[in-house]
Amino acid sequence: MEGLIQLGIFVLLLFLGFVFGRRAESKHYKSIFAREEKLRNIVVTTERTPEAEFERHEFNLVSGNVVISVDYFKVVAAGLRSLVGGRIRSYESLLDRARREAILRMQEQANAMGADVVINTKFETCRISGNAGKGIGSMEVLAYGTALIPPQNR
Amino acid sequence: MLISNIEVVPGKRVTQHLGLVQGSTVRAKHAGKDIMAGLKNIFGGELCAYTELLQESRTEAIERMTEQAQAIGANAVINVRFATSAIAAGASEILAYGTAVQLEDL
Numbered sequence A: 001m002e003g004l005i006q007l008g009i010f011v012l013l014l015f016l017g018f019v020f021g022r023r024a025e026s027k028h029y030k031s032i033f034a035r036e037e038k039l040r041n042i043v044v045t046t047e048r049t050p051e052a053e054f055e056r057h058e059f060n061l062v063s064g065n066v067v068i069s070v071d072y073f074k075v076v077a078a079g080l081r082s083l084v085g086g087r088i089r090s091y092e093s094l095l096d097r098a099r100r101e102a103i104l105r106m107q108e109q110a111n112a113m114g115a116d117v118v119i120n121t122k123f124e125t126c127r128i129s130g131n132a133g134k135g136i137g138s139m140e141v142l143a144y145g146t147a148l149i150p151p152q153n154r
Numbered sequence B: 001m002l003i004s005n006i007e008v009v010p011g012k013r014v015t016q017h018l019g020l021v022q023g024s025t026v027r028a029k030h031a032g033k034d035i036m037a038g039l040k041n042i043f044g045g046e047l048c049a050y051t052e053l054l055q056e057s058r059t060e061a062i063e064r065m066t067e068q069a070q071a072i073g074a075n076a077v078i079n080v081r082f083a084t085s086a087i088a089a090g091a092s093e094i095l096a097y098g099t100a101v102q103l104e105d106l
Helices: A002-038 A072-084 A089-113 B031-043 B048-071
Strands: A058-071 A117-128 A138-149 B012-028 B044-046 B076-088 B091-105
Touching (some): A002 A058, A002 A089, A002 B044, A058 A072, A058 B031, A072 A089, A072 B031, A089 A117, A089 A138, A138 B031, B012 B048, B012 B076, B031 B044, B031 B048, B048 B076, B048 B091
Antiparallel strands (some): A058 A138, A058 B044, A117 A138, B012 B091
């Protein structure tokens, strides 16, 4: 009987994770695509030194961060996948979303300053494990760079 | 105070190099938020409380770094880097460090 209840809880969590996780993911991707289209005018590069044409630009540090959580279905799917090895698609999409969201927030900040380019972009990823035990729990992704602001926008 | 993570600043020249400055902070969220985050681990999605927490602590770390730079007479901090580490369950340390310099227009 007890085993049955445990199984029931497991299946319920799996179901909840699948339904809500899916919905959250597709909604998030939709908003990412829309905002990426809107912020295309802010060029983000990893160049370390600015080109000569930016000589008269002001500069400022910009950053964007996001903490994103796994859902129960992803954890179980990843656990099964790690038995046989290979790509863990459920985590790939999670981190892809987080990184793109972090870039978008950085771009939004740069946009608000009137910048047109962000150079020397760096990423940092950190696992926040406080609530997860052994699993990956939540991931924090930070993107930061230097925004160059043209003098007429100051 | 100018803060940037590039090494060569456009249109400016480094006149004096004042060495490393840093600022760090350790923060934790209260238990209620941790429980909410645990629930979120079932449903998935963004943890807004943690995002805010880390954003705030990063601002704080930069502020402390800036104070240190001002104290030694710098007018800019270049080559800024961030580091994050989870030092205990539910607490994380955020460190910002960079080079304090004095800049002058070319």
